[in-house]
Amino acid sequence: xxxIALTIAGSDSSGGAGIQADLKTFAAHQxxxxxxxxxxxxxxxxxxxxxxxxxxxxxxxxxxxVFEDLHVNAVKxxxxxxxxxxxxxxxGLKRHSAKNVVLDPVMIAASGAxxxxxxxxxxxxxxxxxxxxxxxPNLPEAAALLGSSMAATEQAVDEQADRLxxxxxxxxxxxxxxxxxxxxxxxxxxxxxxxxxxxxxRLATRNTHGTGCTLSSAIAANLAKGLPLPEAVGHAKxxxxxxxxAADEVAVGHGHGPVHHFHHWWDxxxxxxx
Numbered sequence: 051x052x053x054i055a056l057t058i059a060g061s062d063s064s065g066g067a068g069i070q071a072d073l074k075t076f077a078a079h080q081x082x083x084x085x086x087x088x089x090x091x092x093x094x095x096x097x098x099x100x101x102x103x104x105x106x107x108x109x110x111x112x113x114x115x116v117f118e119d120l121h122v123n124a125v126k127x128x129x130x131x132x133x134x135x136x137x138x139x140x141x142g143l144k145r146h147s148a149k150n151v152v153l154d155p156v157m158i159a160a161s162g163a164x165x166x167x168x169x170x171x172x173x174x175x176x177x178x179x180x181x182x183x184x185x186x187p188n189l190p191e192a193a194a195l196l197g198s199s200m201a202a203t204e205q206a207v208d209e210q211a212d213r214l215x216x217x218x219x220x221x222x223x224x225x226x227x228x229x230x231x232x233x234x235x236x237x238x239x240x241x242x243x244x245x246x247x248x249x250x251x252r253l254a255t256r257n258t259h260g261t262g263c264t265l266s267s268a269i270a271a272n273l274a275k276g277l278p279l280p281e282a283v284g285h286a287k288x289x290x291x292x293x294x295x296a297a298d299e300v301a302v303g304h305g306h307g308p309v310h311h312f313h314h315w316w317d318x319x320x321x322x323x324x
Contacts, residue, residue: 053081053274054120057267058113058139059128059156060089060101066308067093067260072126072267074311078289079271084120086112088139089131095259095303103131106138113142123274124150126267127182133173140177150273153182154266155191171195179218184279186266187214188225200228204235211239223269223283227261234291238283246280250291257297257307264309265290 057072065071069085076083088109092100116122125148130136143151155174171194179185192210193200195217201207201224211222226235236248268289272282296313310316 051121053123053271053276054084055081055124055126055267055270055274056084056086056116056120056122057126057128057270058086058088058130059126059263060091060131061087062260063090063092064094064259064303064308066095066302067263068128071260071263071308071311072128075264075267075289076271078311078314079268079275081271081274084116084122086116086139088135089129091129094305095307096305101131103135106134109135109138110142113139113146117142117146117148122146122148123276124152124270126270127151127153127178128263128266129156130170130174133170136170136173136177140181143181148181149183150270151182151184152266152270152273153178153185154262155185155187155195156262157191157194175217179214182219183273184221184223184269184283185214185219186223186225186262186269188262189228192224204237207237208239208245211237211245215239215241221279225262225265227258236283236287238280240279246283248284248287250287253291253294255294255297256305257300257302257309258294259303259306259308261290261294261309264293264311 055076060068062068062070073083088104090102091098189200196213201210207224211224214222220241222239224237233249234252238246268286269282272285292313293309296310300310
């Protein structure tokens with residue numbers, strides 16, 4: 051049976067993040083991608099100029115259309131923008147008994163634009179944490195979810211992961227891309243308390259647009275294929291690290307360009323095969 055993953059997120063008109071990045075990532079993992087668009091953004095590599103939320107009734111119609119026909123193996127949730135949309139998506143997940151739900155609590159774009167209303171943070175904790183198999187906040191998002199300052203040490207990251215789990219998240223992946231040092235370290239806290247760190251060299255590039263979307267959708271794709279959670283995260287970490295390493299080969303835009311979702315297949319800039 052074909053593995054199917056569903057992304058529920060916002061559209062990025064420049065193609066580097068959101069729905070577009072998720073579908074590219076699913077395809078790169080040989081997983082069929084379906085989508086529910088909850089918001090439209092006017093954005094490019096330099097920033098977000100406008101956001102238009104999709105009416106909640108139509109979001110629910112999209113979810114029903116997908117789940118009533120497709121056998122969805124995993125769900126990735128990204129930008130939801132408002133508390134009303136969060137409640138609508140949560141209701142749809144319950145209605146269709148969604149499994150393997152990866153929640154990327156998107157709040158701020160790489161350009162600095164706010165993508166989630168401040169008043170909606172509590173709705174994320176209340177309505178989506180209990181339904182998520184895994185939440186994947188980066189360091190600033192973890193701090194915002196907890197009303198704390200950003201963790202600056204491994205011990206602080208451990209403590210914030212524990213606090214997020216205490217709020218109802220079954221499994222927590224705190225991403226270390228916003229940290230410092232030569233290594234980017236992500237902490238996976240599993241239900242039951244086991245911990246695992248996934249490390250990769252920190253790469254010097256400004257082309258990191260869509261990094262968080264891509265990592266979480268890679269995890270969802272791996273779960274859709276039946277991989278256990280730690281293995282799904284490990285493979286996704288390897289994939290995103292390679293996509294960032296190859297990002298400068300994709301000359302897109304004049305700001306924070308996208309990662310290279312298809313780095314395994316595209317020709318190199320010198321014409322050689324990867």
